[in-house]
Amino acid sequence: MTVTAVRPDGSREQLPENVLEELRAHLRGQVVAPDGADVATEPRVAWNAMHPERPSISTRCTGTADVVDAVGFAREHGLLVGVRGGGHSVAGLSSVGEGMLIDLSLMRGVQVDPERRLAHVQGGALLGDVDRETQAFGLATPLGRVSETGVAGLTLGGGYGHLNAKYGLACDNLVEAQVVLADGRVVTASAEQNPDLFWALRGGGGNFGVVTSFTFRLHPVGPVVAFAGAFYPLGELGRIERGWRDYVVGAPREVTSFIVTMTFPAAPGMPEVIHDRPVAIVGAVHCGDVDDGMTTLQPLRELGTPLFDLSQPMPYTAVQTAFDPFFPRQALRAYWKSQYLDELTDDAIDAIAARAADRPGPMSLANTFHLGGAVHDVGAEETAFPERSAPFMVSFDSMWSDAADDASAIAWTRSAWQEMTRYGNGTPFLNFTGRDDEPLDADVATAFGRNLRRLAEIKAVYDPENFFRLNNNVLPRA
Ligand code: FAD
Secondary structure (H helix, E strand, C coil), X not given: CCEEEECCCCCEEEECHHHHHHHHHHCXXXXXXXXXXXXXXXXXXXXXXXXXXEXXXXXXXXXXXXXXHHHHHHHHHCCCEEEECCCCCCCCCCCCECCEEEEXXXXXXXXXXXXXXXXEEECCCEHHHHHHHHXXXXXXXXXXXXXXXXXXXXXXXXXXXXXXXXXCCCHHHEEEEXXXXXXXCEEXXXXXXXXXXXXXXXXXXXXXXXXXXXXXXXXXXXXXXXXXXXXXXXXXHHHHHHHHHHHHCCXXXXXXXXXXXXXXXXXXXXXXXXXXXXEEEEEEEECCCHHHHHHHHHHHHCCCCCCEECCEEEEHHHHHHCCHHHCCCCCEEEEEEEEEECCXXXXXXXXXXXXXXXXXXXXXXXXXXXXXXXXXXXXCCCCCCCCCCXXXXXXXXXXXXXXXXXXXXXXXXXXXXXHHXXXXXXXXXXXXXXXXXXXXXXXXXXXXXXXXXXXXXXXXXXXXXXXXXXXXXXXXXX
């Protein structure tokens, strides 16, 4: 069967069966050619149901050599290429329409070197894969808050999570990466080798090549950490968030904290008082001594009268999976928009509370994250990830299931974000950016700021023809 695949300019390439057979003969993994059909059979379907997946060819790679061959095949035939790590792109950046998907979901290996406190992680691993292996040694590296998210996209885009204040962003803990470049070469990026590429990978997204292996620095964490999870009535958000703000700015680095607003589902095992009820959840992790941590987190449990309080010493791996049930793959349509705030004023809090009250659906969230500590120890130009001073980020994360609600959910998100520009600095966090009709480079200039020029120069060195373009796309500029 001849397969038709699209090129970046929209023209089409015919790939006869014998050409695909040749690719199959090389790969240790699989070559699947659904030729434009929906790929519900992908081993790892994309998370955001708003972005349909119809790759003409999907290469399920098992190692670096497969990735080299897949890249070479796509280059030889001039195909549009998407790269999938965890498939959790909010913007649907690993969903390819009729092009070729380089799928790393079979590459989940994690190897821990406890002596040197390093973890070697394959490019398709999920956060939960890393936590599972590193926690066997009482170690961890800062990753995100939902265990099904991919290590690759999260790290390449910065990576916020429960350990940031003490240990920095995920990308700050990257010490080495193995990268398959657009021309098929395999290179190492580290402080010593290809340092320009290493700089760009720490925040610059998937622009520069396919990362087949990440090496992370590890820290002693857990196995039990102090966890705060106090559920307050959403109507009290204004007061709760003022108290939270005053607490977090003085909290020790062991504490990383956030507020999530949602209408809590009627989840089995959770008390009825919060079923189908709009709540503001004040969450925090203290990654040091557990008893000390519970004492330190106590004020977050007394910001008002919680409807329910989940706070307790908890296994770190349980904290890392606690939010998973709310974010199933391909079940939710999603559009998120975030921005940083240099100050969380009372007026900003009132605006957040007002938008939290007029959310269009139960899973439209208005979240506030406290940032700082080790994240701010790194200079804005030391890595490609430029935001190193704002103490807060607000993110409007809309999720819904019916396509008929697309317009209203997206409109709410955009208008809430627009209103927030009165209090925030307008700079988005690209990992928390959805896409409807926006072009791929929509937020790139604002998000990268001063670092964009250097990123464009590095792109010109490593990917001059913009082979890797399904990402927050930086155009090459020599
Ligand atoms: P994919 O969809 O596989 O890829 C995303 C982008 O990275 C694409 O451009 C892709 O081409 C590129 N890419 C993927 N793998 C590779 C690779 N091996 N080499 C080169 N490029 C690659 N972010 C946070 O910082 N903290 C959080 O706590 C957090 N929580 C989240 C929770 C949910 C439910 C969701 C949906 C997202 C969350 N995110 C969070 C955002 C997340 O980090 C980004 O969406 C990230 O891009 C997902 O990475 P992925 O590998 O899963 O995605």
